[in-house]
Amino acid sequence: MILEGILLAAAAIVSILSLIATPKDKLLQMQFILFLVQVxxxxxxxxxxxxxLLEYPYRELASVNRTSFIFEYIVxxxxxxxVNNYFPWQATPFLKTIYLATIGLLLTGxxxxxxxxxxxxxxxxxxxxxxxxxxxLIFGLTQKTVAWFFRLHDKQ
Structure with missing residues (x-):
């Protein structure tokens, strides 16, 4: 169980620290996406x-929630x-789909x-x-919602 605790802590820390890489002109989008995806x-x-269908045998906040808080709300x-920061806005729909599908496959692996x-x-x-x-699906919905909300139609 020590491995699991280390993995959860590392995932949370690395995730939060990685937000530093968000360009300043995308800070509002970052906040929007964080709240949008949590739902x-x-x-x-x-x-x-x-x-x-799923169990989280080792999880944080076990007495409150049976899901993984760190994954659902942070990671x-x-x-x-x-994914949104590096989304290929100018690419063809096929390449956009490949981009999202590949990232999903890496995470699934x-x-x-x-x-x-x-x-x-x-x-x-x-x-x-x-x-x-x-x-x-969530990547695609997030991308479409961000494009709509921030009027990024000219980039699509």
């Missing part, structure tokens, strides 16, 4: 836990900030390793491709 990740995570929203080698997450009816699909 669907919390709802999706909580729903999957309640339906018994994944911060990843969405970086990392989660798959965590599921097999740690007690941070256990699939009890969940499948890796559902993780990938939900991540790509």
């Amino acid at each position: 669907p990740t919390w709802l999706l995570g909580l729903t999957m836990v309640e339906f018994g 994944f929203p911060v990843i969405c900030v970086h 990392f989660e798959f390793m965590l599921e097999h080698y740690t007690m941070l997450i256990k699939y009890t009816g969940w499948q890796w491709y559902w993780t990938w699909g939900s991540e790509v």
Whole structure:
């Protein structure tokens, strides 16, 4: 269980510190994305836990919430900030889709390793491709919402 605690602490620290890399002209977008992404990740995570598809055997705030607070509220929203910061706005729709799908695949692979080698997450009816699909969906919705909210249509 020491490994799990170290991984959770490192994920939170690295995620928060990585926000320093956000360009100053995108600070408002960063805040918007952080709050925007927390809603669907919390709802999706909580729903999957309640339906018994996922378990988080080792988690922070265990007496309050059965999901992973650090992943749902810090790590994944911060990843969405970086995905948006480096999003290829001028690319073709095909390349934009490949960009989001590839990042989702990398994250899914990392989660798959965590599921097999740690007690941070256990699939009890969940499948890796559902993780990938939900991540790509949230990335896409985030990108579209940011483009709409910040009037970035000229970049698309």
